[in-house]
Amino acid sequence: MNGYGTKKNKKIFDRRSLFFSVVILAMFAYSVSQQQAVKKIVETGPAGKTAYEVYRELGNKLKSEKMYRQAIEAYSNYLADPSLKNDVRANIHYIIGNLYFEDTLYREALSAYYAADIIGVPAPVASDLNIKIVNCLERLGRDFSAEYALQSRSALEPADTAKPEGEIVAEFSGKTITMRDLDEQLELLDEKTRQEFRDPQKKFQFLQQYLSQELLARKAAKMGYDTDTDILRRTDDIKKKFMIEKMVRNEFEQNVKLDPQDILNFYEANKEKYNQPAMVKIAHILVDTHERAETLLAQINQGADFFELAKTESADAVTKPAGGIVDSWLSLSQPAFKGTDYTELVKVALEKADYSIVRVVQDSMGYHLMKVLEIKPPVERDYQQAAQQVSQDYQMMKAQGLYHQMMENILKVEDVKIYQDRFIPDAHQQGTQQQPVNIQRLDQ
Numbered sequence: 062m063n064g065y066g067t068k069k070n071k072k073i074f075d076r077r078s079l080f081f082s083v084v085i086l087a088m089f090a091y092s093v094s095q096q097q098a099v100k101k102i103v104e105t106g107p108a109g110k111t112a113y114e115v116y117r118e119l120g121n122k123l124k125s126e127k128m129y130r131q132a133i134e135a136y137s138n139y140l141a142d143p144s145l146k147n148d149v150r151a152n153i154h155y156i157i158g159n160l161y162f163e164d165t166l167y168r169e170a171l172s173a174y175y176a177a178d179i180i181g182v183p184a185p186v187a188s189d190l191n192i193k194i195v196n197c198l199e200r201l202g203r204d205f206s207a208e209y210a211l212q213s214r215s216a217l218e219p220a221d222t223a224k225p226e227g228e229i230v231a232e233f234s235g236k237t238i239t240m241r242d243l244d245e246q247l248e249l250l251d252e253k254t255r256q257e258f259r260d261p262q263k264k265f266q267f268l269q270q271y272l273s274q275e276l277l278a279r280k281a282a283k284m285g286y287d288t289d290t291d292i293l294r295r296t297d298d299i300k301k302k303f304m305i306e307k308m309v310r311n312e313f314e315q316n317v318k319l320d321p322q323d324i325l326n327f328y329e330a331n332k333e334k335y336n337q338p339a340m341v342k343i344a345h346i347l348v349d350t351h352e353r354a355e356t357l358l359a360q361i362n363q364g365a366d367f368f369e370l371a372k373t374e375s376a377d378a379v380t381k382p383a384g385g386i387v388d389s390w391l392s393l394s395q396p397a398f399k400g401t402d403y404t405e406l407v408k409v410a411l412e413k414a415d416y417s418i419v420r421v422v423q424d425s426m427g428y429h430l431m432k433v434l435e436i437k438p439p440v441e442r443d444y445q446q447a448a449q450q451v452s453q454d455y456q457m458m459k460a461q462g463l464y465h466q467m468m469e470n471i472l473k474v475e476d477v478k479i480y481q482d483r484f485i486p487d488a489h490q491q492g493t494q495q496q497p498v499n500i501q502r503l504d505q
Contacts, residue, residue, distance in 0.1 A: 113142035117153075124156070129164040133157050151180035155190055162193065162285070171197040196285035231272050234279070238272065246271055309464060317459045319452075327458075328444050328451045335447035337440040338392040341410045343403070344385040345422075346370060346430040347377040354421045354428040361419050367432055376427065377401070390437065406431050 116139040123132035136157050140150060158173030174194050182190050231238040247255055247267065258264050286292060328335065344367065348354050357374060361367055371385030379399050380387055389398045393411070396404040405424040410433045413420065422429045444451070471477075 111142070113139050113145075120156075124160060127163075129160045133160050136160075147180050148183050151177045151182040152186065154180065155182055155186055155193075158193060162197065167197045167200045171201070193285070195283050199280070199284040230268055233272070233276065238268070238275070243268055243271065309460070309467070312467065313460050313463055317456075317463060319456065319459075324452055324455045325444060327455045328447065331451075331454075335442050335451060337437075337442060338394055339411050339439045340390040340392045340437040341407055341433060342390060342435040343387050343406055343410055344368065344371065344432045344434055345377065345380065345387065345403075345406060346375045346385050347427055348374065348430075349376065349427050351421070351423070351428055354430055357430055358419060358421060361430070367419060367430075385432075386434070401426075405429075411436070 116135045120132045120135035120139060123129075123135055136153050139145075140153055145153075154173050154177035158170045158177060161167070161170035161173055171194065174190060174197065177186075177190055178194070228240045229237045230240055230243060243264070247258055247264075250258075258267050281287065346354075346357060346367070348357065357365075357370055361370065368384030368386070372381060375381040375385050377385070379401060387398050387403060391398065391403055391407045393404070393407055396402055396407045406422050406429055409420060409422050410431065414433070414436055416433050419430050419432050422431050
């Protein structure tokens, strides 16, 4: 039918549908060509390498950049190589497991480790693989499975088959703690603490603490924290500090002779240092202006209570609640209390030494109405009274001298150069030496 009543025959292929068909065919052809190209790369690869080898190199690169997920994908593609030998295949599964472990995906890591275990990793890797399996089980909260795996596989540390020395006081996981072990741990403590643990009940408490530490350390090792890079770095730092401390102590004992006459001469040369200085206790009211200070002083002279005024008027938040009282003995050598320096007040208090008069004293904080509460006169300490401190100070002086001498010798031997211009580029403009510094004492 024509018009509204005419039925028009529909063409199976019009121009528009033909165009889209051509586009689809072209896309299909392009896809096929790309597949052929990929196949060709797999077969030949760049520079004569197969694409599988390229995947392995890519995996190595991504792993070094800590791109764990991408590295896992690359290594997985490498595993598709049917020509891989079992030891290589097992090693790649082990590497993939390590990447999952670093990415805290412990289930996936465990799966990869099991694959490596079943295929059979080379002997050098086997012990590490066993540890990693235990690490994963522990981190997944499967403690009993981890303990079983630990017992059935290589142990985290070599088995100690030697007969324990001393009476056994505790056992765990096939290991023992003897009374001798406990005594050796106590010997590492200072003398005062060791004396406390001579009491049997205290020593038993120490055993419990020591056992808890051993169990927690064992747990941490099973979870892999013994190979954690941050912990290893900190352990290395601690090791260096102990090495230095022991070396300096041994050098001191071998090279420094403590002559009693030298210590006495040191005291005579520094006698004033060991005298107890005059000390004072004060109370004060801190205000901003001289006018305000004079107003409050007039009120005090007319009978107002100093300490009550301090509670309401003082700007010193530390002493205000206590009525302005500085709750410490102050001296010219130690004039501070809780971060506040009262040097000017101490000077005036010791010079005037008057308990009855409230004085106005100005310093960098403002104006103080100061009241002297108590004064201790200076005390001269003779050599016998100061002997212990004198000896300690003398030894410290000699130790510092020895340390500086050692450093100067080491810096010369090691040919050390310090490049100051790396830190202060315009050092020459400031009149500071910019050339490499061969020797510089660490305390300068």
